[in-house]
Amino acid sequence: xxxxxxxxxxxxxxxxxxxxxxxxxxxxxxxxxxxxxxxxxxxxxxxxxxxxxxxxxxxxxxxxxxxxxxxxxxxxxxxxxxxxxxxxxxxxxxxxxxxxxxxxxxxxxxxxxxxxxxxxxxxxxxxxxxxxxxxxxxxxxxxxxxxxxxxxxxxxxxxxxxxxxxxxxxxxxxxxxxxxxxxxxxxxxxxxxxxxxxxxxxxxxxxxxxxxxxxxxxxxxxxxxxxxxxxxxxxxxxxxxxxx
Numbered sequence: 085x086x087x088x089x090x091x092x093x094x095x096x097x098x099x100x101x102x103x104x105x106x107x108x109x110x111x112x113x114x115x116x117x118x119x120x121x122x123x124x125x126x127x128x129x130x131x132x133x134x135x136x137x138x139x140x141x142x143x144x145x146x147x148x149x150x151x152x153x154x155x156x157x158x159x160x161x162x163x164x165x166x167x168x169x170x171x172x173x174x175x176x177x178x179x180x181x182x183x184x185x186x187x188x189x190x191x192x193x194x195x196x197x198x199x200x201x202x203x204x205x206x207x208x209x210x211x212x213x214x215x216x217x218x219x220x221x222x223x224x225x226x227x228x229x230x231x232x233x234x235x236x237x238x239x240x241x242x243x244x245x246x247x248x249x250x251x252x253x254x255x256x257x258x259x260x261x262x263x264x265x266x267x268x269x270x271x272x273x274x275x276x277x278x279x280x281x282x283x284x285x286x287x288x289x290x291x292x293x294x295x296x297x298x299x300x301x302x303x304x305x306x307x308x309x310x311x312x313x314x315x316x317x318x319x320x321x322x323x324x325x326x327x328x
Contacts, residue, residue, distance in 0.1 A: 105162035108310035132228035184314035226317025265297025
């Protein structure tokens with residue numbers, strides 16, 4: 085019931101506050117600003133923001149700020165849909181930061197077990213500008229890949245099969261996590277490798293990215309968009325720093 089004080093108390097806990105769209109938007113604002121300013125100077129080769137921009141252009145929407153504006157508008161729409169209060173909790177934002185770092189640790193463990201870090205180490209030391217661009221890509225990948233493969237894909241799947249057709253949430257959430265993870269892994273394949281055939285695919289890389297995608301999908305379902313983005317971005321940053 086809406087007036088049940090126990091329900092109100094549950095929604096005042098840290099867990100519920102971290103799932104509120106407005107808190108997520110405020111938490112992600114530094115990531116969004118950093119990536120937007122950085123790409124206005126250096127540009128970006130990331131596929132996810134470029135493809136999102138292409139999709140928006142297909143529907144007649146053009147402009148350099150549309151991808152980031154799309155994310156902001158989606159999160160504000162979620163806030164309005166849930167009729168949440170316009171209130172921000174600084175302690176919650178700080179907790180989300182610390183929690184994202186903790187959620188990153190299993191990804192680092194997976195990376196080391198796969199030997200992926202050592203396979204990617206650069207032959208020569210990068211310049212300061214190259215390091216900045218790598219950090220920029222790290223943040224951008226966290227934002228836009230999680231927006232596409234977790235927020236949009238998983239939520240759209242649940243809206244169609246659970247909200248519209250009234251089916252059980254759990255099996256479709258699991259299926260959306262798995263399909264999104266496999267698509268996420270395949271999305272990172274260079275065109276040449278994808279066209280070369282099954283025998284030439286980098287299976288170790290595909291398996292790692294699929295497992296990472298499953299993990300991030302679970303984090304998204306449990307902890308929401310903001311923490312998932314930061315977990316992904318912090319992991320990417322860790323990889324960049326580890327290669328210096």
